[in-house]
Amino acid sequence: MKIIDLRTMRGPSYWSVRHHKLIVLKVDLQDLADTWSNAMPSLAAQLPELLPELEQTPPAENSKTIHKHPPLTREQLADGEPLGHVIQHVALALQRTAGMPVYWGKSHPAHQDGVEFVVFSYQEERAGRAAAEAAVQLVDDLCHGREIQLKPIIDELHEIREEEFFGPSTWSIVSEAASRNIPYIQLKNSSIIQLGYGVNQKRIWATTTSYTSHAGVEVAGNKNRTKAMLKDAGVPVPYGTTVYSEAGLRDAVEDLGFPIVTKPLDGNHGKGATIRIMNWEDAVEGLKAAQVYSRAVIVEQYIQGDDYRLLVVNGKLIAAAKRTPAAVKGDGKRTIQELIDEVNTDPRRGVGHEKVLTSIKADQHTLDILRNQELTLESVLPEGQTLYLKSTANISTGGTATDVTDLVHPYNLLLAERVSGIVGLDICGIDVLTSDIAIPLNETRGAVIEVNAAPGFRMHISPTDGLPRNVAAPVVDMLFPQGSTARIPIFAVTGTNGKTTTTQLLSHIVASKGYKVGHTTTSGIYIQGVQLQSGDCTGGQSAEFVLKDPTVNFAVLETARGGMLRSGLGFHTCDVAVVTNVAADHLGMRDIYTVEEMAAVKGVLPRTVRKNGWAVLNADDDLVYAMREKLECRVALFSMDEHSPRIREHAEQGGLAAVYEEGTLLSTKTAISFGLIGRRSFLLRLAAGLPSISKTPWPQLWLATATGLIKTTLSKHFGLLCHRLPKLRAE
Structure with a gap:
């Protein structure tokens, strides 16, 4: 087999008006021309084993797709399917196996003998093109009895997805906008998304928007400045200082005492942060970990309590989640690595942002935590003992989230909305440590430990437990208030x-x-x-x-x-x-x-x-x-x-029409008779000064x-x- 032509559709096309993201393949079947799958027993025998996704049906919301384009089963392959149809389904299944849920496609013969058109959906363009080439090669190899190496193909597609697909926060906003008929364009060579057209466009970059204040981002990015502003406004914050060396760290420890927390001055996503440091050796390690990201390191008192994220959009608290670091619970039998592997079998966990939860990785940070507790990945935890594998509760490192929006005390709700306004952010993530978010923060001796510009939405739109929150809706409401438009004619x-x-x-x-x-x-x-x-x-x-x-x-x-x-x-x-x-x-x-x-x-x-x-x-x-x-x-x-029977029929049914008669353009709309009653020169009337187009029928x-x-x-x-x-x- 040989690919003669490979095109990428990015909008309505000859191949489909409804399905906009399509790969169009023109394949020369060569020696397999006029061959169907039932003539190649290897297809029915091996394809479903290699690609279980081949026989998977679309989710329930795609019931129409199930009816029109059912999966390709082992029985169908044995009964006989055109090879173009097989290639189509293999290309779709390859993408689904790599975390890209695409289902639509079609195939049919081209004008040339032995040549097939294969058309199928893609999620990411580069992945779609790679899947096209891989599908043709895979089917050709199976038909000719060659060895199949599928893992490198899936790994490549997975990598492309992680590199190019919208993150969960961006996708939630884009999909919410699309549901409101707001068009979007991804600007070339960037992660910036344009919502709307022309003068009515707004832009987002993850969860920063056209309305996000640069000053607000700068304040949130400097944790010392943030803490000072919040403290002046009466917001409880941890006491601490900034250090640049071990000497400064020693002074801070003498002043604060243990336990302490170290984190880079301008860090984010928990990078370089170490919590609940109990001794000098760990404090030095925490300083080094933070200085990977920033020469200036914040050292502050450790606040006892659970980790909560409060999300404020356009001055209103939208959602709250309790975050828990990646952890395993011992059973007295299995090693820590085996327990991690078991947790990762949860179908909700995947690579990066592929699924609701991220798989837990035993990276160097995890190994350091184990070493400090005199454990290794081969250690067996006692039954019932919980071991936290990360020092921060980020979802991206395998943590979990529980929605607590309905539990937030009115005092804490007001506090969050005030913090957003003080820092000056339209979308603001506020990290709070407290024993109970349902009790006022000033009564639990909790504190606001961090304010985040561009906070992640995944913990709110897909919490591990609790009610999912459509946090993208208020963002789109802010960008396009009721009565405004995103489009242009x-x-x-x-x-x-x-x-x-x-x-x-x-x-x-x-x-x-x-x-x-x-x-x-x-x-x-x-x-x-x-x-x-x-x-x-x-x-x-x-x-x-x-x-x-x-x-x-x-x-x-x-x-x-x-x-x-x-x-x-x-x-x-x-x-x-x-x-x-x-x-x-x-x-x-x-x-x-x-x-x-x-x-x-x-x-x-x-x-x-x-x-x-x-x-x-x-x-x-x-x-x-x-x-x-x-x-x-x-x-x-x-x-x-002027006497066109088609025009006459159209006009008699109340339709709008124009005809050319004796050098004049005439418009007519009548359901009574054609007859050109009340003829008017349309162009002269338009040129003579119609009201503004926005008010013109x-x-x-x-x-x-x-x-x-x-x-x-x-x-x-x-x-x-x-x-x-x-x-x-x-x-």
Whole structure:
């Protein structure tokens, strides 16, 4: 087998309008052409053993996927499946085995004999491409009796996932935004996520946002400054000092006494922190551990109590969790390593952020804790004895969390909200040590030990015990308050001929109404009339260029066949899609060989129109006119024939239409009769000074597109029209 072509779709495409993240493989089966799985007994015998995920069904929420795309079973392989279908399922199963839950795919023969198209979903692009290559090689090796080494493939995919997938905090915000129909774009070569388009965009970086104060982050990052500010505001904090050497450490120990805590001045996530130090030797080790991250080290009194995290968003306490360090409990039989291995068998534990909990690793920090207790990984713990394997309760090091939001005392709730305001953070994680969060902190002799900018959400959205909290919802509420919008209007134009003229005309009309327009054409990308890039800019990346621009509040995007076939659209939905016509140009390129296939490509665009948007279709073109049958949005038609029966029927049903008659563009919408009763020159009315577009009924603006669409007649007047629009408005 050989991969002829491998493409990555990043938006609605010819292959699927609903599934946006797809790998499209074109595979030459070579000597296995026309071979099905039942002719290769090794497939049914070995594949399910190698990849148990192959036979796994999607979770319950994906019941539709179960029905349409069931898993690939041993019985199906034995009965006979096309090898393209097998490759599809293997690629999906490889990704699922590495912690990426993807299920959708399809396969079918290409135009060439012995060649298959294989299409499947991916979570991370690089992982999807690697899975594609691995799946083809794995099936080929099995069919030819070669040795299979699966572990390196899974390890590589796992590594890619950990490197590139959103962390749980970021993903919770992104998925919450997506559930509200707020689009998102991951900015290239960064972990910054743009929510929304154009002037309405907001950005997040983990749990820092467009509203996060730089001063607040600086204060939280300097633990001494934080402690001083909180102490001045009456917030209980541990007494301590900052040291830079063993001499300073000795003075601090003499002043504070044991037990103490050491931690780097500007550390985070518990890195370099050592708690409950009871003697000088451990204090020196704690100093060295902290100085790995910061020359300045905080030494402070140890506060007895449990570790709690209070999360404040936009000035309100949203969630609270009790955190417990990674630990094992002895049974008098098994070694500490065996107990760790048993804990890690919990299906909720995985590598990094893959699952709700992180697997416990016996790293150097753990070995130091054991050594201080005169233990090793081979030691057997007495029955019932609990051994803490980390000195901090971070979830990322194997700790657990219990939701206690409903137990927080009103005094502690107010305290947390005050701390967030004092430090100046929109999203703030407050670490508290106390014996009971249901009792006021000043009564338990507890203390606020740390304030965190960009706190992790995982302990709240997926606690080990207790009620999960949707802590992302208040973040999105803050970024996009009720009544605000994340989107900007998007007009998208496609077709074989007339795209550029229509795009330019629409952009000019919209700009004349005071909007700041970004538009793309075959000649370049234009932001507010200024060309920023030249060349053919009709693909997904050019569309994203406009939608990422923070000055744009209206997008008009020429959308060509090439971009849709190469990587899909650069947006998921639009307000208006215009299809000028479909002709036999460019056939034979990128596996499109017939006009009907070309129409299917162009038909992707109107299928992305939002439900209350408009698809503007050419009623004179049979293939374009037929596109209306698959649409859920409203449809407007245009025609060069004032007596078009299609226009007549559409208008009689109350539809919106435009026709060209004797040099005049006419709009009509009547359910009584066609007859062109009450004809008006639409362009003159628009140019004469319609109210702002935001107050204009959208259909009036949509029909302006028809001027560009009837290109064969009006294109020669385009320059004159654009020149005269301002003058016509003044008149």
